Amino acid sequence: MSESLELFDVTIIGGGPAGMYTAFYSGMRDLKTKLIEAQNELGGFLHTYPEKMIWDVGGIPQMRCDKLIAWLEQQARTFDPTLVFNQKIVGVVKQEDGNFLLTSTTGEQHLSRTVIVTVGRGITQIQKLDIQGADRYEVTNLHYTIQELVSFRGKRVLISGGGNSAVDWANELTSIGAEVIVIHRRDQFKAMEKHVADMMATADVRTPYFVSQLNGQGETIHSVTITHAETGETEVLDVDAVVVNHGYTSDYGPIAEWGIELGEWAINVSNRLATNVPGIFAAGDCVHYDSKVRLIAGTFTDAVLALNSAKLYMEPEADQYAYVSSHNVRFKERNKQLHIASIKA
Ligand SMILES: Cc1cc2nc3c(=O)[nH]c(=O)nc-3n(C[C@H](O)[C@H](O)[C@H](O)COP(=O)(O)OP(=O)(O)OC[C@H]3O[C@@H](n4cnc5c(N)ncnc54)[C@H](O)[C@@H]3O)c2cc1C
CATH class of the missing domain: 3.50.50.60 (FAD/NAD(P)-binding domain)
Known part of the structure; x- marks a missing residue:
């Protein structure tokens, strides 16, 4: 049955800051990318504090969180990844040919050469x-x-x-x-x-x-x-x-059944953000390694490392990381348009 499914290079599970930035960076590395989110929108945990001012994201002195979500989403869409909403992934199985078959609560399936888990705190529910x-x-x-x-x-x-x-x-x-x-x-x-x-x-x-x-x-x-x-x-x-702030419950669901090693709080990963399952990587708040920082800024570095590891897993001869964006040919035409627009303005 999986033969009829479209094969993606990278499938990202979770559309919070980590998943969104992974989707962007995956495009920087020319990979065919899909992002699957359980909710009906991107943003993850940031939706729980949309009116808060965020001061600790590099390069952005301060910004309301809902605006930051919008900017992250715009960046995530840069290379037109396939976005899937309202699907909670419950099954990830490595097949004989090495590709992963993902199954969601709706029964839909997805096929991917690599998987990047960016599930944050899992599915969070307000108490x-x-x-x-x-x-x-x-x-x-x-x-x-x-x-x-x-x-x-x-x-x-x-x-x-x-x-x-x-x-x-x-x-x-x-x-x-x-x-x-x-x-x-x-x-x-x-x-x-x-x-x-x-x-x-x-x-x-x-x-x-x-x-x-x-x-x-x-x-x-x-x-x-x-x-x-x-x-x-x-x-x-x-x-x-009345405002009720009684916290959240979070549920990682059946991640342990995917063969991924979970520590006390999170998924154990190497310094290259690899899990114990070859081909499955993880990034963001759901991972644990020494010196892990549970901040939006921390999710960006994780995303780059996890994605680069996925790229090298598929293409061992590839460069260690993407060519810098300031000199990257992928942006040549877009930069030209932006320069023209700024001259006209
Ligand atoms: C009250 C509060 C204030 C904060 N303020 C700041 C701040 O000022 N600055 C800062 O840098 N950080 C702040 N943080 C931390 C920041 O919110 C997190 O570091 C960040 O949200 C982590 O992003 P993430 O993408 O790893 O996970 P999340 O944002 O948790 O996103 C995970 C996504 O994965 C989805 N998902 C989960 N399981 C599945 C599944 N099985 N299938 C499909 N989708 C799934 C979820 O629905 C969710 O959308 C704050 C945190 C809290 C609690």
């Missing part, structure tokens, strides 16, 4: 409030991520959570003029000390409490019942919006 019927408020004023900060200006917002996200949002919301109440079921916050101190100074912080009931009319919450975690006492607070 939602465990309150029956809470989902009906998600269309109005129950939020698990903040998409548009300014829409909270002047509002009374209850934040539930005790980690970095809850504390950061408390500080950002107070800074734009929202009245913020933070509740957390423990007395200690797991966030940067300075940020916790800022929050304590500006928000109404109540511990140890948890949300026990959302009181609403139709699809809108108008108050929240909170319960003291030790005494069981309850209190009702009027609110305009």
